Amino acid sequence: MQPASNTEVISESSLKGKTLMLPFVLICSLFFLWGMVHNLDGILIPHLKKACQLNNRQSTLVDTSIFLAYFLMAVPAGMLLKRFGYKNSIIIGLVLATIGAALFVPSANALAYTGFLGALFIIGCGIAILETAANPYSAILGDPAGATTRLNIAAFFNGIAAMVGPFVGTKLILSGTDYSEVQLKAMSVTQRSAYFLHEASSVKMPYTVLAIALALVAILFFVAKLPEIKASTKEETSGGNFFGALKHKHLSWAVVAQFFYVGAQVCVTSFFIRMAKQGAGFDEIKAGYYLAMYGFLFMGGRFVGTIFLQFIKSHKLLSIYAVVAALLCAVAILGKGSYVVYCLGAIGFFMSIMFPTIFALGIDGIGDDTKPGSSWLIMSIVGGAVVPYLMATVIDLNGDNIQIGYIIPLICFIVILYFGVSGYKIKKSIA
Template identity: 65%
Template sequence: MKASNNVYLVPFILVTSLFFLWGMVHNLDGILIPHLKKACQLNNRQSTLVDTAIFLAYFIMAIPAGLLLKKWGYKISIVTGLVIAAAGAALFVPAANQRAYEMFLGALFIIGCGIAILETAANPYTEALGAPETATIRMNLAASFNGLAAAVAPIVGSIFIFSGKNYTTERLQAMSDATRNDYLFTEAASVKLPYLVLSGALLLVALLFYLTRIPEIKPAEDLAVPKGNLFSVLRNKHVSWAVVAQFFYVGAQVCVTSFFIRMAEQGAGMDEKTAAWYLSVYGTLFMTGRFAGTFLLRFTTPQRLLFIYALASIVLCAIAILGDGAYVIYALGGLGFFMSIMFPTIFSLGIKGLNEDAKPASSWLIMAIVGGAVLPYLMGTMIDLNHDLIQPGYTIPLICYAVILFFAWRGYKVKTV
């Protein structure tokens, strides 16, 4: 930030806090899925509906969020998104009191709608808060707080959500009804404090945004309705392949984190609290990989680096499937590092060589995050079909990495219409 741009400093700090907050929301899901599976007595397929609720909200809100931003501007859009997400987080209290999984899913869907509005507004606003030539620096700095949340959220989950008590089905059935219900309601209640704090933090930031005089930079005219034809752009082969690759990338990332805890328990013999700390290491490696990838792009092309990272991910995923003991958890941690550059790299390759069609292509690439709603459900189904064995389920992200590998090998090549 230049001295002449000090007027942007406070707004930039506030916007950066949004990256951390929605990072906390997403990275608590890796804790929430195994915890609600236990507290609500779910199978694996049912537990992945946590992901479905969040990412389906993103998919549904993609266009409405852009329309809202165009009509109301950055400040009101951000405050609205924060209040909606805070309301969803607060609903965790009645959901936990009733141990009602459907209420948890409804709360998560509301949170997802709020976060979708936040991301739609915060990303372009961050770029607009200062000189265009320093926009990339601002985005990287803000995104680093998203990476920080990936390291912090599992620690919060380990301390405040996980009890460390895991009983087998046989042990639960042997308990009296009163003892079993007391245990399950106690497990469900542990999510109330973290999500109440999250709700309070979201409301506090909303209040700060509302009270602070921030520059109201006019959003671009094409934020909600992109120029170019939304469907004809897919005739460009590299765009359609990028959308496919992005769908599988988001699905792979969510699959890995959703079953990380249970994979560490089964494959590496860890308890849930220890596994949560390793999930924090995974988040740290993800952030490290992003910075390392940015540095390496000075010496190679994006498609070549993506190919190398995808190949490494295939190898590590195979180790996680076939290995046992510490090798499993090391492989999962390595996946965090090598997945780090995939989303932005696929995105940039997907819009390469386009002019007005870049906007509709971007819309497709954003909507491709619906992969995070679909593929974890398939993975959970596969695990259930394999009698609750987690390792075979990691075949799903393995296939995803193979698709990304093909995109980095041939699918990225620009063949515009």
Template identity: 65%
Template sequence: MEINKSGYHIAKDAVVKNYLFPFILVVSLFFLWGIAHNLNGVLIPHLKKACQLDNSQSALVDTSVFFAYFVMAIPAGYLLRKWGYKLSIIIGLVTFSLGAFLFIPAADMRMYELFLLALFIIGCGLAVLETAANPYAAILGPSESATHRLNLAASFNGLAAMVAPIVGTVFILSGTSYSAAELQAMPEADRLSYLAHEAASVKLPYFTLGLLLLLVAVLFIFVKLPEIQDNESAKEQSQNSNFFSVLRHKHLAFAVVAQFFYVGAQVCVTSFFIRMAQQGAGVDEKTAGYYLGVYGLLFTVGRFVGTLLLRYTTAQRLLAIYAFVSVILAAVAIFGSGMMVLYALGGLGFFMSIMFPTIFSLGIVGLGKDTKQASSWLIMSIVGGAVFPFLTGAVIDRAADNTQMGYVVPLICYLVIFWYANRGYKVRSGLI
């Protein structure tokens, strides 16, 4: 038995013999929460239509999910410290499934508030899952390969970014849209029938997702997972129990800020992708949905390519390059027209791909016994996904429904990430 540089007990042959199957199970979680997140890109324009919403109201889909991360970050960290990785993962899966099942009555009643509650519950489950799974994937092996391992796991989150929009386009989007004037001109029975049919299309995908989550939870119950313990006494745990004390690590504090802006940028891009494709490139709803799947494919490719490139360069250098290119692509999306807009959006998928796991792994470098607490902060920072899409929707509404102007918001986010990759990542201690 030996102790890795992060302070965790690691058996010499553990990576090959003991950690491979647990790592595969954890990778499946990255895929599942990727499905939930990337269905939102289809869900936002769909519920905008089915529930007759404006841009800011439709962005509350993201607000509900990502505000849950903020609310659950501290409780999730407490669960992780008290009950460990395995039980935290099971709780997260069951909570996630309950939110998915709640889509059925929400669709039956065509009640947007109930959809938002379901999404909030899903977000609570995701927060618990990510708080446990991200550090678990990072420390499930030698510390020197943590970034590589986390990017590999996150690559399957990227795979979900391709699969979810295609599933959503096939099973949720009808391809039929009416203007407000056309709906008003319809007989009331026809209008209500159309809106009810639109709302009902979400039931099968989310019911299926809920069942799958319960099956995975059962699998985790019966499979033995190694509970990696940090090398810390009860006295030390008590001394380090202050939730804010971990921010004495400046590189972690800046990682929390960078993650806040990154998640905001990613969610902005995917949430308004379909409307951006319709307005900027002039494609129809279904075609835009399939292009969102292509975006997901490029996101996935970017994750695998990024994982490969990390063998030849440092994580912070690769992050800086990807952030700089993203700034340029966001500008093209704002000021371009036609297919150029779609190419820029696809490029953003590729170059955003490594940002979350890279920021996460840079943020927990050298934290040892503080890793679980740090994970709570990094998961809490996902609340950026609640803030920035709403701001983007407000910008779009202010700009007379010009979706392209809303992409000024993610452009600013990429500039913050670029700063972090050049300065903020550096490991140093002391109060900020």
């Protein structure tokens, strides 16, 4: 698939003390793009809930569609990575994500919720391939001693998207108009249909721009000369195996921790706007901008966390952040007023380093099992499909009480704490 002139195979052992800057910059752009996709979901969920008249569980099918794709694509993505390498896998992922984003236009025109879900599923398939390739590629794209730092620097661009995505989504998607059930019933069928269609149509421009951006980056990757890094140690040349990778006990625990981390993050962002409206009395637009504040704190957490990682062992920092995030969840559950929303914003700060840190700890020392191990860690992102639906069920069963639902992410942070304290340790392979 890839022209020979654009392929350079280099040994991992030759990377000691080096960083490959151009490939790393391109990889950082991927972290930003899939960050935009995920952070538009926090706007998309309450917006489509209104436009398509959904309950909480139905609205979280937005999360289910995109994160289920991660689960289903994990094995194929790993196979693509082993067969075609990092560069071609990334291009395939970008093309799929481009197609999915473009499908938002006909879905909005038809006011078809199933169309939106299908488009999100295709985007999720593309991003699953991107993450399967880009996370390990950024980790090995230079001196092995700097793997965790590189992952966190790349993830910092994901943090920028956490701020930009909600701001753009609030500006371009949310209308600020939210009719009550009584007001809707007072409208004629034609008026209601026009209102719902108008609400749905606001997603067309941002997702069209996203599709164009994804396509342009795919072209950049196609023309760029990127290295294919070859494993060089004895352990790494033994050949990776998908199920055999789980013989590394710390990888198995990382998969569990990543499942609950992604579930917690998606829960916080998916219900953020509804929590701000219900718990603090904010209107839709103000709530959307506060979600951007969450993104700013998430980005700041990535920056500060990257600095802290120079002085604090990654598993210790992960444990500290998990404790604080759990405590903030407890305050959000029990508190009243606008400071509840500030607590949710602060949770973003302390969640910021969790994904890349869990990922780096999980693939640490697993040699040629890095690629299948990465597939397991990407597959665990299915937590974003399962956990928010569980939270929505708790909310629906408690009279649409959003606050009580935050007990679910609290439990998730306790699981992450265990990984940071014990599960991360590299032990003898499971027999």
